[in-house]
Amino acid sequence: MDEQKWTRVSARTVYEGRMTIREHSVQLPDSTPGRYEVDESVPYGAAVLIRDGGDILLSRQYRFPVDGWIHDLPGGAGEDGEQPAEAARREAVEELGIVVGDLTPLQTFYPNPGRSAWPVHLFFAEAAGTLAPKADDPFEQVRCLRIPIADLASLVDRGEIVDPSLLIAWHTATTRGLLAP
The missing domain is CATH 2.40.50 (OB fold (Dihydrolipoamide Acetyltransferase, E2P))
Structure with a gap:
Protein backbone atom coordinates (compact mmCIF):
# COMPACT_ATOMS: atom_id res chain seq x y z
CA MET A 1 0.00 0.00 0.00
CA GLU A 40 -1.78 24.23 17.32
CA SER A 41 -3.04 25.79 20.55
CA VAL A 42 -1.06 23.76 23.06
CA PRO A 43 1.87 21.33 23.07
CA TYR A 44 -0.40 18.62 24.55
CA GLY A 45 -3.27 17.98 26.93
CA ALA A 46 -3.20 15.83 30.04
CA ALA A 47 -6.00 14.48 32.21
CA VAL A 48 -6.37 12.01 35.06
CA LEU A 49 -9.13 9.56 36.01
CA ILE A 50 -9.11 9.52 39.82
CA ARG A 51 -10.46 6.68 41.96
CA ASP A 52 -11.19 7.26 45.62
CA GLY A 53 -12.30 3.96 47.13
CA GLY A 54 -15.41 2.86 45.22
CA ASP A 55 -15.91 6.29 43.66
CA ILE A 56 -14.56 8.25 40.72
CA LEU A 57 -13.81 11.95 41.19
CA LEU A 58 -14.82 13.97 38.15
CA SER A 59 -14.99 17.61 37.27
CA ARG A 60 -18.25 19.19 36.22
CA GLN A 61 -17.89 22.26 34.04
CA TYR A 62 -19.93 24.51 31.81
CA ARG A 63 -18.69 24.15 28.23
CA PHE A 64 -19.64 27.07 26.00
CA PRO A 65 -19.34 25.28 22.62
CA VAL A 66 -22.00 22.73 23.65
CA ASP A 67 -23.89 25.21 25.89
CA GLY A 68 -24.13 22.87 28.83
CA TRP A 69 -22.60 21.49 31.99
CA ILE A 70 -20.73 18.25 31.36
CA HIS A 71 -18.83 15.63 33.33
CA ASP A 72 -15.15 15.50 32.41
CA LEU A 73 -11.73 14.75 33.83
CA PRO A 74 -9.52 17.24 35.62
CA GLY A 75 -7.06 18.17 32.94
CA GLY A 76 -5.78 20.81 30.62
CA ALA A 77 -2.91 22.06 28.55
CA GLY A 78 0.66 21.16 29.29
CA GLU A 79 3.12 23.96 29.84
CA ASP A 80 6.46 24.32 28.05
CA GLY A 81 9.04 22.07 29.70
CA GLU A 82 6.43 20.20 31.75
CA GLN A 83 6.01 16.45 31.38
CA PRO A 84 2.45 15.12 30.81
CA ALA A 85 2.34 13.35 34.19
CA GLU A 86 3.33 16.58 35.94
CA ALA A 87 0.56 18.44 34.08
CA ALA A 88 -2.02 15.81 35.09
CA ARG A 89 -1.00 16.14 38.75
CA ARG A 90 -1.10 19.95 38.56
CA GLU A 91 -4.53 19.96 36.92
CA ALA A 92 -5.99 17.59 39.57
CA VAL A 93 -4.95 20.07 42.28
CA GLU A 94 -5.91 23.21 40.34
CA GLU A 95 -9.36 22.00 39.32
CA LEU A 96 -10.45 19.65 42.11
CA GLY A 97 -8.03 20.23 44.98
CA ILE A 98 -7.10 16.54 44.79
CA VAL A 99 -3.56 15.25 45.29
CA VAL A 100 -3.05 11.97 43.43
CA GLY A 101 -0.75 9.05 44.08
CA ASP A 102 1.19 7.14 41.44
CA LEU A 103 0.02 7.79 37.91
CA THR A 104 -0.63 4.88 35.55
CA PRO A 105 -0.53 5.86 31.87
CA LEU A 106 -3.78 4.82 30.18
CA GLN A 107 -3.74 6.12 26.63
CA THR A 108 -2.49 8.87 24.36
CA PHE A 109 -4.80 10.01 21.58
CA TYR A 110 -5.46 12.96 19.28
CA PRO A 111 -8.92 14.45 19.92
CA ASN A 112 -9.35 15.63 16.32
CA PRO A 113 -6.46 14.40 14.14
CA GLY A 114 -8.02 15.99 11.09
CA ARG A 115 -7.68 19.50 12.52
CA SER A 116 -5.52 19.55 15.66
CA ALA A 117 -1.84 18.73 16.11
CA TRP A 118 -1.73 18.04 19.85
CA PRO A 119 -2.16 14.77 21.73
CA VAL A 120 -3.97 14.15 25.02
CA HIS A 121 -2.20 11.98 27.59
CA LEU A 122 -4.57 10.12 29.94
CA PHE A 123 -3.63 8.74 33.34
CA PHE A 124 -5.25 6.77 36.15
CA ALA A 125 -4.52 7.44 39.83
CA GLU A 126 -5.80 6.94 43.34
CA ALA A 127 -6.71 10.00 45.38
CA ALA A 128 -4.01 10.61 48.00
CA GLY A 129 -5.18 13.80 49.72
CA THR A 130 -6.90 17.13 49.31
CA LEU A 131 -5.85 20.76 49.02
CA ALA A 132 -7.76 23.91 48.23
CA PRO A 133 -8.33 24.13 44.46
CA LYS A 134 -6.37 26.94 42.77
CA ALA A 135 -9.00 28.32 40.41
CA ASP A 136 -7.40 31.34 38.77
CA ASP A 137 -9.19 31.30 35.41
CA PRO A 138 -12.66 32.91 35.46
CA PHE A 139 -13.57 30.85 32.36
CA GLU A 140 -13.07 27.62 34.34
CA GLN A 141 -15.85 27.19 36.85
CA VAL A 142 -15.17 23.64 38.03
CA ARG A 143 -17.05 21.55 40.54
CA CYS A 144 -15.74 18.30 42.02
CA LEU A 145 -18.20 15.44 41.63
CA ARG A 146 -17.97 12.08 43.40
CA ILE A 147 -19.65 9.28 41.44
CA PRO A 148 -19.80 5.59 42.38
CA ILE A 149 -17.95 3.53 39.76
CA ALA A 150 -21.15 1.62 38.83
CA ASP A 151 -23.03 4.90 38.33
CA LEU A 152 -20.33 6.13 35.93
CA ALA A 153 -20.91 3.03 33.80
CA SER A 154 -24.63 3.86 33.75
CA LEU A 155 -23.94 7.44 32.69
CA VAL A 156 -21.78 6.13 29.84
CA ASP A 157 -24.46 3.62 28.81
CA ARG A 158 -27.14 6.36 28.77
CA GLY A 159 -24.98 8.62 26.58
CA GLU A 160 -24.65 11.27 29.28
CA ILE A 161 -20.85 11.36 29.05
CA VAL A 162 -19.82 13.40 26.00
CA ASP A 163 -16.20 14.21 26.82
CA PRO A 164 -13.87 11.98 24.74
CA SER A 165 -11.07 12.01 27.33
CA LEU A 166 -13.42 10.69 30.00
CA LEU A 167 -14.89 8.06 27.67
CA ILE A 168 -11.46 6.82 26.57
CA ALA A 169 -10.04 6.84 30.11
CA TRP A 170 -13.10 5.02 31.49
CA HIS A 171 -13.02 2.40 28.74
CA THR A 172 -9.27 1.80 29.04
CA ALA A 173 -9.30 1.64 32.85
CA THR A 174 -12.29 -0.72 32.79
CA THR A 175 -10.66 -2.98 30.19
CA ARG A 176 -7.49 -3.17 32.29
CA GLY A 177 -9.44 -4.04 35.45
CA LEU A 178 -8.55 -0.80 37.23
CA LEU A 179 -12.18 0.08 37.95
CA ALA A 180 -13.39 -3.21 39.38
CA PRO A 181 -15.86 -2.36 42.18
Missing part, protein backbone atom coordinates in the same frame (compact mmCIF):
# COMPACT_ATOMS: atom_id res chain seq x y z
CA ASP A 2 1.43 3.36 -1.06
CA GLU A 3 0.98 5.83 1.83
CA GLN A 4 2.53 9.06 0.63
CA LYS A 5 2.66 12.12 2.88
CA TRP A 6 2.02 15.75 2.16
CA THR A 7 4.97 18.15 2.03
CA ARG A 8 4.85 21.14 4.37
CA VAL A 9 6.03 24.19 2.45
CA SER A 10 5.45 26.98 4.97
CA ALA A 11 3.17 28.04 7.82
CA ARG A 12 1.77 31.22 9.28
CA THR A 13 -0.37 32.01 12.30
CA VAL A 14 -3.83 33.16 11.18
CA TYR A 15 -5.41 33.44 14.63
CA GLU A 16 -4.03 33.61 18.15
CA GLY A 17 -6.23 33.95 21.24
CA ARG A 18 -7.50 31.17 23.50
CA MET A 19 -6.64 29.05 20.45
CA THR A 20 -3.80 29.24 17.94
CA ILE A 21 -4.68 28.42 14.35
CA ARG A 22 -1.87 28.06 11.81
CA GLU A 23 -2.36 27.88 8.08
CA HIS A 24 0.06 25.54 6.37
CA SER A 25 0.96 25.73 2.70
CA VAL A 26 1.28 22.14 1.54
CA GLN A 27 1.99 20.13 -1.54
CA LEU A 28 0.04 16.93 -2.06
CA PRO A 29 1.76 13.77 -3.34
CA ASP A 30 0.53 14.52 -6.87
CA SER A 31 2.18 18.02 -6.63
CA THR A 32 -1.14 19.82 -6.12
CA PRO A 33 -0.57 22.88 -3.88
CA GLY A 34 -2.98 23.59 -1.04
CA ARG A 35 -3.65 25.21 2.31
CA TYR A 36 -4.60 23.48 5.54
CA GLU A 37 -5.57 25.08 8.86
CA VAL A 38 -4.43 23.32 12.03
CA ASP A 39 -5.21 23.96 15.70
